[in-house]
Amino acid sequence: MPDGSSSDAFVAFERVQKSYDGENLVVKDLNLSMPKGEFLTMLGPSGSGKTTCLMMLAGFETATHGEILLDGRPINNIPPHKRGIGMVFQNYALFPHMTVAENLSFPLEVRKMGKSDREAKVKRALDMVQMGAFGGRRPAQLSGGQQQRIALARALVFEPELVLMDEPLGALDKQLREHMQFEITRLAHDLGITTVYVTHDQTEALTMSDRVAVFDDGRIQQLDPPDTLYEGPKNSFVAQFIGENNTLEGVVTEMSGDKCVVKLDDGELIDAKPVNVSAVGDRTRVSIRPERVEFNKERLQDGAHTLKAEVLEFIYMGDIFRTRLRVAGNDEFIVKTRNAPDQVRLQPGQQIEIGWLPQDCRALDA
Amino acid sequence: MSVTTDTGQATGPVLAADGTPLKRSLSRALRRQKMRALMLIAPLLIFVLVSFIIPIGSMLFRSVENDIVADTLPLTVVELRNWDAESGELPDEALYAAFATDMVAAIEAKKHTRLGTRLNYEQTGMSSLFRKSGRKLKKLDPAADAPFKEKIIDIDKKWGDVETWRTIKTHSVRLTNGYFLNAVDMRRTPEGAQSQPEDKQILIKLFQRTLIMSVIITVSCIILGYPVAWILANLPMRTANILMILVLLPFWTSLLVRTSAWKVMLQQQGVVNEVLVWLGMVADDSRLVLINNQTGTIIAMTHILLPFMILPMYSVMQTIKPYYVRAAKSMGATDWTAFWRVYFPQSIPGIGAGSILVFILAIGYYITPEIVGGTKGVFISNRIAYHISSSLNWGLAAALGTILLAVVLILYWAYDKIVGIDNVKLG
Numbered sequence: 001m002p003d004g005s006s007s008d009a010f011v012a013f014e015r016v017q018k019s020y021d022g023e024n025l026v027v028k029d030l031n032l033s034m035p036k037g038e039f040l041t042m043l044g045p046s047g048s049g050k051t052t053c054l055m056m057l058a059g060f061e062t063a064t065h066g067e068i069l070l071d072g073r074p075i076n077n078i079p080p081h082k083r084g085i086g087m088v089f090q091n092y093a094l095f096p097h098m099t100v101a102e103n104l105s106f107p108l109e110v111r112k113m114g115k116s117d118r119e120a121k122v123k124r125a126l127d128m129v130q131m132g133a134f135g136g137r138r139p140a141q142l143s144g145g146q147q148q149r150i151a152l153a154r155a156l157v158f159e160p161e162l163v164l165m166d167e168p169l170g171a172l173d174k175q176l177r178e179h180m181q182f183e184i185t186r187l188a189h190d191l192g193i194t195t196v197y198v199t200h201d202q203t204e205a206l207t208m209s210d211r212v213a214v215f216d217d218g219r220i221q222q223l224d225p226p227d228t229l230y231e232g233p234k235n236s237f238v239a240q241f242i243g244e245n246n247t248l249e250g251v252v253t254e255m256s257g258d259k260c261v262v263k264l265d266d267g268e269l270i271d272a273k274p275v276n277v278s279a280v281g282d283r284t285r286v287s288i289r290p291e292r293v294e295f296n297k298e299r300l301q302d303g304a305h306t307l308k309a310e311v312l313e314f315i316y317m318g319d320i321f322r323t324r325l326r327v328a329g330n331d332e333f334i335v336k337t338r339n340a341p342d343q344v345r346l347q348p349g350q351q352i353e354i355g356w357l358p359q360d361c362r363a364l365d366a
Numbered sequence: 367m368s369v370t371t372d373t374g375q376a377t378g379p380v381l382a383a384d385g386t387p388l389k390r391s392l393s394r395a396l397r398r399q400k401m402r403a404l405m406l407i408a409p410l411l412i413f414v415l416v417s418f419i420i421p422i423g424s425m426l427f428r429s430v431e432n433d434i435v436a437d438t439l440p441l442t443v444v445e446l447r448n449w450d451a452e453s454g455e456l457p458d459e460a461l462y463a464a465f466a467t468d469m470v471a472a473i474e475a476k477k478h479t480r481l482g483t484r485l486n487y488e489q490t491g492m493s494s495l496f497r498k499s500g501r502k503l504k505k506l507d508p509a510a511d512a513p514f515k516e517k518i519i520d521i522d523k524k525w526g527d528v529e530t531w532r533t534i535k536t537h538s539v540r541l542t543n544g545y546f547l548n549a550v551d552m553r554r555t556p557e558g559a560q561s562q563p564e565d566k567q568i569l570i571k572l573f574q575r576t577l578i579m580s581v582i583i584t585v586s587c588i589i590l591g592y593p594v595a596w597i598l599a600n601l602p603m604r605t606a607n608i609l610m611i612l613v614l615l616p617f618w619t620s621l622l623v624r625t626s627a628w629k630v631m632l633q634q635q636g637v638v639n640e641v642l643v644w645l646g647m648v649a650d651d652s653r654l655v656l657i658n659n660q661t662g663t664i665i666a667m668t669h670i671l672l673p674f675m676i677l678p679m680y681s682v683m684q685t686i687k688p689y690y691v692r693a694a695k696s697m698g699a700t701d702w703t704a705f706w707r708v709y710f711p712q713s714i715p716g717i718g719a720g721s722i723l724v725f726i727l728a729i730g731y732y733i734t735p736e737i738v739g740g741t742k743g744v745f746i747s748n749r750i751a752y753h754i755s756s757s758l759n760w761g762l763a764a765a766l767g768t769i770l771l772a773v774v775l776i777l778y779w780a781y782d783k784i785v786g787i788d789n790v791k792l793g
Contacts, residue, residue: 060692080695081704093693097711106707107697158697 009033016066028218044215086155094139101135239287271358283366292360429764432542545765580728591675599683632656658740675720682716
């Protein structure tokens with residue numbers, strides 16, 4: 001977890017706690033600092049405290065303890081309308097009684113901007129999201145994707161330096177969502193806006209963000225760039241939550257530097273990289289990504305431990321093959337292989353041996 | 367079922383698989399459904415028709431119906447047509463003879479006093495004239511006692527007054543606009559419609575008062591109800607439901623009890639005045655007159671109609687999601703701007719629905735103005751009730767009721783034109 005050094009940070013949470021009922025903490029000791037221009041995603045299951053953090057930053061919830069800083073200034077006592085933070089809501093929150101242009105004009109009107117300036121800015125913002133022709137429509141006359149664009153344009157039209165997005169793509173279908181992910185990241189980088197993005201969709205988090213904060217149980221479990229997060233999860237929760245993951249449980253029997261041997265519960269031995277275990281005798285959960293599992297013996301290192309596996313199911317998914325195995329008593333062990341001309345298609349009932357590079361197999365907390 | 371002639375033509379209507387036009391096929395298929403739906407609503411439909419539509423229709427018809435003169439004095443009415451009311455001369459012997467024949471028959475059937483009552487609405491004294499003359503006219507023999515003119519004028523000299531005959535002639539038509547003219551402070555005369563004498567002009571004033579006070583009551587309900595509805599809509603469901611009981615509580619108490627309670631509260635020795643005097647805000651010798659006037663009616667009716675305003679407002683406000691106001695604030699709007707520009711416009715359908723309900727209920731309210739209104743705070747409906755049950759002038763009561771109905775419909779239509787009736791939501 002990053003420390004509280006936030007002198008040059010644009011957004012900073014310092015030892016922030018939040019409780020709604022005075023008995024349970026929804027956010028427990030949150031420390032986070034973001035440089036200007038960063039696209040940071042708060043990812044986590046529902047109830048993990050991510051939306052509460054966003055609402056505290058926006059000013060709709062107050063922190064029970066701790067300080068939130070924006071550009072070096074504490075903002076705990078600044079009402080939301082004076083924070084100058086743009087926000088995109090989950091349900092877009094477009095005002096149904098106003099046209100699209102009036103919706104966009106609203107933040108400018110409350111800033112007492114002149115009519116001609118307003119019109120120019122509204123037009124520019126609409127063009128930015130390719131909705132220039134829709135200014136006269138009502139939100140109800142637009143499709144979900146179009147409403148999404150308008151909501152985005154409205155959050156950006158008054159040129160805030162910080163934009164918050166609360167699961168903005170949750171209501172869209174898959175194809176549109178992927179397209180909008182790309183569009184939002186492009187806009188955020190082009191305009192140099194600092195963005196805090198909340199989602200429970202890990203693909204969205206990985207593809208869009210500069211850094212991802214994985215929330216669980218009111219704490220940030222890991223805060224890292226997407227590739228580090230995926231390839232180097234620091235604990236079982238993150239490994240389980242980000243991407244697909246195979247888990248085997250056992251006890252550490254040998255430890256030497258960046259290598260250890262784990263004795264699985266059914267007695268088999270495997271090689272692993274110690275990440276979140278401290279000593280021999282610790283219980284551990286080892287985590288292996290499905291695409292890093294190898295059953296071609298020629299590609300395995302000499303002397304590597306291998307495991308016996310039985311093929312239970314073969315699923316053809318187009319670009320990849322997904323094979324379900326029984327490994328060390330675990331029926332849900334998944335192997336993913338690329339659909340290449342020379343790729344082997346495993347048959348159910350087949351007995352094979354599997355292995356992996358020790359650095360791909362991470363021994364985490366139990 | 368026969369096939370229509372154009373089924374074979376390429377340009378004809380779309381055909382179903384068996385060659386019949388698709389529209390006919392469809393309507394045949396839907397007929398069973400429609401019949402079933404009709405059967406289900408039939409009991410209510412018949413009930414409403416028999417117990418509501420027909421009585422209301424017949425009541426409204428009374429506002430123009432005027433058969434009594436022509437039915438009671440059929441021969442006289444024929445003769446009156448030949449008489450020139452403008453001449454200033456009395457009718458001739460033929461008319462008096464016809465009148466004697468009609469009256470003897472009417473007295474036999476005991477219908478002459480009702481006719482007197484009817485004509486008394488138009489000219490005072492007619493009722494007693496018919497009643498008194500009846501006794502003597504009964505003794506005349508239409509076959510033997512001619513000529514009648516002298517004898518009848520002898521019975522009561524009013525029969526020798528041109529005015530009497532003019533009144534009868536004016537009101538002998540079977541369909542009359544007389545009641546409607548009366549309802550707007552005018553009267554039917556041989557010279558056409560004329561306004562009532564100054565001292566009899568009260569109904570227009572009463573209509574105006576009813577409308578103005580209904581508007582005041584509606585506006586008071588909006589002002590008092592809006593914050594309550596807002597709080598209810600923004601509280602957690604459990605708390606809101608408990609507080610909603612307080613809003614609905616008045617419905618569980620008799621209207622009469624609530625209205626009478628206001629009498630206790632508002633009278634000069636009542637709770638409100640006592641408290642104000644005790645607080646020293648009002649001097650003991652200048653206690654506020656809060657009841658038996660318009661103030662009393664407005665206070666009591668606002669209280670009674672308030673739930674009808676709060677309920678539709680509440681159900682509309684419940685549908686306004688809190689993220690709209692949040693969005694407005696995140697864009698830089700102050701609390702007030704966010705409310706006024708974003709929340710309030712979305713709550714207008716609730717205000718509209720509540721206002722229509724309260725206004726229409728208020729405009730026809732009877733019992734509360736009757737109890738707390740005194741003479742200055744009564745509504746047009748109190749006048750209608752008076753004509754129905756005391757003066758028994760049902761024709762005038764029906765005319766007033768018809769005008770009231772028309773006013774409500776016109777206002778409803780105007781509301782639809784200005785605000786749009788699809789903009790009214792009950793939730």
